[in-house]
Amino acid sequence: MERISVLNAATISNSEFPLSARRQKNKKAKKIMGIFGKLFGALKKTKDGLSDKLRLLFSKNKLGDEFYEELEELLIASDVSYATAQEVVARVKKQAMDERLRDEAYVTDLLRGVLTDILEESEVEPPSYPCVIMLVGVNGVGKTTTVGKLAHYFLSQGKTVTVAAADTFRAAASEQLSIWADRAKVRIVKHEEGSDPSAVIFDAVSSAKAKKTDVVIVDTAGRLHVKDNLMNELRKMDRVVSREYPEADFLKLLVLDATTGQNAVNQARVFDEAIELDGLVLTKLDGTAKGGFVFSLASELSLPVVFAGVGEKMEDLEYFDSRTFVEAIL
Structure with missing residues (x-):
């Protein structure tokens, strides 16, 4: 499975509105600003912290070995891994x-460019339909909430959506997902608590095939990435989708709490080895003052x-745009 990509903001379509070319363009621009305005607001703490530290770094050092050593330390302190920090500084x-640059502004622009390149190098094409999106991750990262928000997103794009309650172990997990499904106004497939999660997935994809549903979003139980038996169960769910719905684009997304820090790389590596991840969903991005591990995930994995x-609202889930993210933090 190829890695999935971020949709470029310029691809957002308003073709359903019969507007003139100029009005169409203006409407699109306003929509893009609305989408990414929240991202800039959410990352204000990150931007303020990095900008202040960079200004201090430039004020006391000329461009030389000491400057680059301190730049590397600054990146590591922002949750960029040691290996990725070295790569960024070297570039x-x-x-x-x-x-032959010496001016602070130009070097800051270079840093923005290098960080953007690292993120964009991992991007590939967006999913096609029909598709199955399976969300995985450890406990407490917001998978069930993200299922509801994803359902709302795809429904707003005119797609038909079914959600599968394959977290059959956590008490009241299916009830929680039912509330989100009701809010998003999408179908839900669920079994009794303690049921085999693979059976839930089987029923969900069978129903989606019969009804020609565009998107199936699968909620899974949180699992520690160090527990082999739980990872084996995840592999089984992976096999069920691949076997029963081979014609669908199957995307496996790891949900990460953005406040996790560098441990996110360790989590991602284990999940990726188990089921070959296609991408990531970051939650609680408005609650972190760092976020540098995003570059490590792109560079190393x-x-x-x-x-x-x-944010907490149904619509507070946005496509991640690499260039916008870098501009928002630096």
Whole structure:
């Protein structure tokens, strides 16, 4: 399965409105600003922290070995892994030397460019329909809430949606998902508590095939990435979808709490080894002052962030745009 991609903001369509070309363009621009305005607001703490530290770094150092060592330390302190921080600094240093740059503003622009490139290098094409999206992750990262928000998103795009309550172990998990499904006005397939989650998935994809549903979104139980038996159960669910619905685009997204920090890379690596992830969903992005692990995930695991949660409301889940993210934090 190829990695999935972020949709570029420019692809947002308003073709359903018979407007003139100029009005169409203006409407699209306003919609894009509305989408990414929340992202800028959510990342204000991150931007303020990094900008202040960069200004301090430039004020006391000329571009040289000491400057680049401190830049590397700053990146690591922002939850960028050691290996990725070294890569970023090496790229910035080489470009600055090649272009003989000494001005703070130009070097900051170089840093923005390098960070954007790292994120964009992991991007591939968006999913096609029909598709199955299975959300996985550890406990407490917001998978069930994200299922509801994703359902709302795809429904707003004119797609038909079914959600599958394959978290059959957590008490009242299916009831919680039922509330989200009702709010989003989408179908839900669920079994009794304690049922085999693979059986829920089987019924959900069978129903989706019969009804020609565009999108099936699967909620799964939270599981520790160090528990082999739980990861084996996840592999079984993966096999059920692949076997029963081979014609569907199957996307496996790891849901990560954005406040997790560098441990997110360890989580992603284990889940990726188990079921070959296609991308990531970040939740609670409005609650972190760092977020540097996003670059480590892209650089070391080639995993793109696909969606970002920036609030509690149903509509507070946005397509992640690499360039916008970098502009929002730096």
